[in-house]
Amino acid sequence: MVSILDIIGPSMIGPSSSHTLGAMRIAKFAYNLFGTPPDSVSFYLHGSFKETYIGHGTKLALIAGICGMETDDPNVAKADKIADELGIKYEFRGIDLGDVHPNTVKIVIKKSNSFHEVIGSSIGAGRVKIISIDSIVCSVSGDFPTLVIENEDVPGALESIIRIISTNGINIAQVNLNRLSKGSKIASMVIELDDELPSFVLESLKMLNVVRFATYVKPI
Numbered sequence: 001m002v003s004i005l006d007i008i009g010p011s012m013i014g015p016s017s018s019h020t021l022g023a024m025r026i027a028k029f030a031y032n033l034f035g036t037p038p039d040s041v042s043f044y045l046h047g048s049f050k051e052t053y054i055g056h057g058t059k060l061a062l063i064a065g066i067c068g069m070e071t072d073d074p075n076v077a078k079a080d081k082i083a084d085e086l087g088i089k090y091e092f093r094g095i096d097l098g099d100v101h102p103n104t105v106k107i108v109i110k111k112s113n114s115f116h117e118v119i120g121s122s123i124g125a126g127r128v129k130i131i132s133i134d135s136i137v138c139s140v141s142g143d144f145p146t147l148v149i150e151n152e153d154v155p156g157a158l159e160s161i162i163r164i165i166s167t168n169g170i171n172i173a174q175v176n177l178n179r180l181s182k183g184s185k186i187a188s189m190v191i192e193l194d195d196e197l198p199s200f201v202l203e204s205l206k207m208l209n210v211v212r213f214a215t216y217v218k219p220i
Contacts, residue, residue: 027065138190171193196218
């Protein structure tokens, strides 16, 4: 099997899995929030990503991920051309995200009137850590199916959400909880699952009175 390192590595200066495979997996995670190519995407590059994103292959890797490509896709080397063919508008900007891993990127994707934001770090050997999804602070590997939920911060909300997931035989691996602000009465959670989430379970969650929105992200 040909990997992304085989595809774009030889033509780059000092390529590494942190700058290519990890970057592509972060972008693929963002892609999976919609499940289809976005209309536009802004890549905000922090640290070493900002300094070396062209020479180390990060640019092509990010574009390939946001196009929904797999890491062994032979078209990764021309991901920018494919993005153009798909009509995806993309831009790269530098940013200081503070005290985070040097290989970190914030990705803002837009489609129609909707948008999502993902901040992820490439931590080595192709591994990633998603540290924020739609402003929800978390610590997600991307290796598991993931639910992103915004809900009313009222008693019993978490219990009702967990009940729907568990009664359908789906085991929960990890839950990240966050209250948006004190007194806002709006909370959010990122839930990593051991099993794929059937579409009818997602629809059941969306129908709960306490759920404002719910998004399912497939593993990368």
